[in-house]
Amino acid sequence: MANLKDIRKRIGTIESIKQVTRAMKLVAAAKLRRAQSNMEQARPYAGRIHGVLNHLLPDIDRTTHDLLSMRPAKQKAFIILTSDRGLCGSFNSNILRQAESIIDTAGKENSKLICIGRKGYEYFGKRGYDVVEHYTDFWNELNFSHATKMARAITDRYLSGEFDDVRVIFNEFKNVAQQEIVEYHYLPLVLEDDAEEVNTDYLFEPSKDEVVKSLVPRHLNIQMWRFLLESYASEQAARMTSMEAATNNAGDLIDRLRLEYNKARQAAITTEILEVVSGAEALVE
Amino acid sequence: MAGQFHLEIITPTKVYDEGEVDYLRAPGVDGAFGVLAGHTESIMALAIGEIKVVKGSVEKTYASTKGFAEITHNGVQLLVESAEPHDDIDLTRAQEAFNRAKEHLNRKQDEMEDELRALRAQERSLNRLKVAAKK
Numbered sequence: 555m556a557n558l559k560d561i562r563k564r565i566g567t568i569e570s571i572k573q574v575t576r577a578m579k580l581v582a583a584a585k586l587r588r589a590q591s592n593m594e595q596a597r598p599y600a601g602r603i604h605g606v607l608n609h610l611l612p613d614i615d616r617t618t619h620d621l622l623s624m625r626p627a628k629q630k631a632f633i634i635l636t637s638d639r640g641l642c643g644s645f646n647s648n649i650l651r652q653a654e655s656i657i658d659t660a661g662k663e664n665s666k667l668i669c670i671g672r673k674g675y676e677y678f679g680k681r682g683y684d685v686v687e688h689y690t691d692f693w694n695e696l697n698f699s700h701a702t703k704m705a706r707a708i709t710d711r712y713l714s715g716e717f718d719d720v721r722v723i724f725n726e727f728k729n730v731a732q733q734e735i736v737e738y739h740y741l742p743l744v745l746e747d748d749a750e751e752v753n754t755d756y757l758f759e760p761s762k763d764e765v766v767k768s769l770v771p772r773h774l775n776i777q778m779w780r781f782l783l784e785s786y787a788s789e790q791a792a793r794m795t796s797m798e799a800a801t802n803n804a805g806d807l808i809d810r811l812r813l814e815y816n817k818a819r820q821a822a823i824t825t826e827i828l829e830v831v832s833g834a835e836a837l838v839e
Numbered sequence: 840m841a842g843q844f845h846l847e848i849i850t851p852t853k854v855y856d857e858g859e860v861d862y863l864r865a866p867g868v869d870g871a872f873g874v875l876a877g878h879t880e881s882i883m884a885l886a887i888g889e890i891k892v893v894k895g896s897v898e899k900t901y902a903s904t905k906g907f908a909e910i911t912h913n914g915v916q917l918l919v920e921s922a923e924p925h926d927d928i929d930l931t932r933a934q935e936a937f938n939r940a941k942e943h944l945n946r947k948q949d950e951m952e953d954e955l956r957a958l959r960a961q962e963r964s965l966n967r968l969k970v971a972a973k974k
Contacts, residue, residue: 596851602909602918606882698851702920706956757881760869765907768868768884772906772920776851 558822561815565808572804578641579797586730586790593727593783600776607769608745614766620713621770622743627719630660631686633708633740634678635724635785636671638693642789643796645725645733646673652735653723657683666717668708670782686711696786701779709774712741724781725788731795733788740777743770844876845914846892848901848922855901855922862893863915865908874908874915883908885919887962889970900925902970904963928971936964 616622634653636646650673657665668687669675675688687707692700712720720741725733758765846857863874866888885908890901906919940961944954 592852595853598854599849599851599918602849602916606907606909698920701851755880757879759867759872759881759883764868765882765884768905769907772918775920779851 558815558818561811561818565811565815568804568808568811572801572808575797575800575804579794579801582642582790582794582797586787586794589783589787589790590727593780593787596776596779596783600780603769603773603776604745607766607773610762610766610769611745613762618763619766619770621709621741621774622766624742625718629664629666629717629719631666631668631708631711631717631720632657632660633668633670633720633722633724633781634674635722635781636669636674636677637785637789638672638690640673641796642793643799645789645792646671646677649723649725649735650674650677654678654681656721656723656737670704671785686716693786693789696782698775698779701782702775704782705771705774705778708778709741709771722781724785725792727784727787727791730791733792738777738781740774743773842876844874844878846917847914848890848903848917848919850919850922853922855924857892857894857899860892860894862891863917864889864891865917866890866903867908874910878910878915880912881908881910883910885917887966889966890917890919890922900970900973902928902967904966923967925970925973928967930968930971933964933967933971936960937968940964 611622614622616624632653634649636649640646653674657667662683665684667678667683667685669678669685670689671693672690675685675690679685679688689700689704708720711717720739722738722740724736724738726736728734843859843861846860846863848855848857861875864871865874865883866886868884868886871888872883885903885906887904890903892899892901901922901924903917903919903922906917909916909918940957943957944961
């Protein structure tokens, strides 16, 4: 039978772990709410830009725009979004595993990596991948200027010919219990056809070409912002769920230990009574 | 009321709904232009500059960065990457950014790319300072 004092000590330890995990869950929930409201706010802007671009692109000669024209994808680049910190369940391991298989299929030698988030940077850095750029330790102060900075750096590299095709691999936020890993074609720019309807007889000032030229970088910025927010929201949701599970497990463990503790205590009392009674009986005789 | 139109300034982080306004002046890439109710439906690219909104006797200004204006019969939407109302401009921050960019430009040995970035930063911060300095 386990020692009473040991069990008491274990209960104490687990109790404090439970407090920590519960606090982490609450913090993650608050951060998730903030990320979700940011996502909400970005939607009208992203929707309009997408709509107007979608309307314009069929009329534009793609080959005259560097960011639109397709070129043979000899060098590929992958942007991988992970978190800086752990304790968020399988959030990072899932995306890292999937990203690695995507990159290996594309060919490790002609793939360059841009890692956003410490976990991805450490993972691919250690495994001999060509990580050309990384961004870490910014998630807590995440704001729109991070997105523009990253989008510009990536666009500059693309324009300089360092790579010909850019994909983004990130966790898309479905709901609190669900994230989905998505691969998105970032550059050259391709649009899906689900955009809002746009009026057809607009006057374009200064010209269609100029409007597109100014719109494409805006679109890339807002897309990057969306990736960051989606990934951040997913991370917080994953952390919330896993910390919730940890808190529940700690509760179960405490219940079990308490039962064991009571059993041990009763056994100890029974033994004591037996000793007293048999001692008394021995005296009578 | 006749002669008014609906104006929204939409940024990635915030939507400023101005409601019904009389007049708008926005910084087009080829110079500032004015919009009154009944304007031709158009899409105009915007440069870094100042947005002016007139509503009755009230005048409002914003410091804005690049984007575009979508003008329809239903109203005007300005989609810009950032817009700060005149009173919300952080003067010290803009001044610091301006000084930083200027210092950067003064050190000649920087690479082209950095120089472009610094130029853009200088343009943005100078615009904020200009808009804030009025009134």
